[in-house]
């Protein structure tokens with residue numbers, strides 16, 4: 001998969017009165033280089049419609065597009081990939097359907113990370129690092145889990161969960177070089193500027209290279 005450093009996920013509850021497409025376009029303009037459609041409430045048809053619109057937007061900006069949870073929707077709209085959690089379709093089954101497209105897997109402990117890598121995930125999510133209202137019942141793993149993944153796992157990983165501009169330095173100091181956020185980006189009055197600020201923080205650790 002193409003390299004990335006700032007992964008923005010939709011969260012329409014955080015921007016009442018603003019359209020999802022407008023907010024995600026601002027995030028892309030600010031430097032988000034992967035966009036995920038995450039919609040836990042809509043019907044399949046509603047999600048499919050949003051997926052087609054985001055596919056068009058991300059293609060226009062040459063940004064990777066991932067659909068959360070729904071392999072059928074990812075395939076229908078020709079997304080670049082799908083993101084699956086520990087309770088979603090197993091990776092081995094998902095691979096049969098997705099072929100060479102990207103499959104990302106959520107992990108919350110090192111055993112899950114090892115399994116995802118061994119089974120052929122393209123990247124893993126590592127989190128939730130901090131408490132988050134976006135996924136309220138998920139228990140924070142802390143930056144210690146980042147250090148474990150950094151030591152052992154070779155495939156790309158992205159840190160997620162409660163990551164804000166005020167705490168992202170702790171995440172970067174633990175070794176993460178790819179950052180994912182929902183509320184901090186899409187709930188911002190200026191998503192583009194928030195993304196630029198995240199990128200500046202990441203670049204302070206990478207010297208500007210995508211890793």
Ligand SMILES: Cc1ncc(COP(=O)(O)OP(=O)(O)O)c(N)n1
Nearest residue numbers: 068069083084085086106125160180
């Ligand atoms: C990049 C990324 N990492 C983790 C998740 C969470 O996926 P999951 O555990 O399946 O939970 P839901 O998002 O489906 O509620 C993610 N979506 N993206």
Ligand SMILES: Cc1nc(C(=O)O)sc1CCOP(=O)(O)O
Nearest residue numbers: 127128132134161162181182183
């Ligand atoms: C969707 C999701 N998955 C997580 C995981 O750890 O797997 S944490 C999370 C919520 C991230 O939202 P915010 O940036 O608003 O905290």
Ligand SMILES: [Mg+2]
Nearest residue numbers: 069084085088
């Ligand atoms: Mg899921």
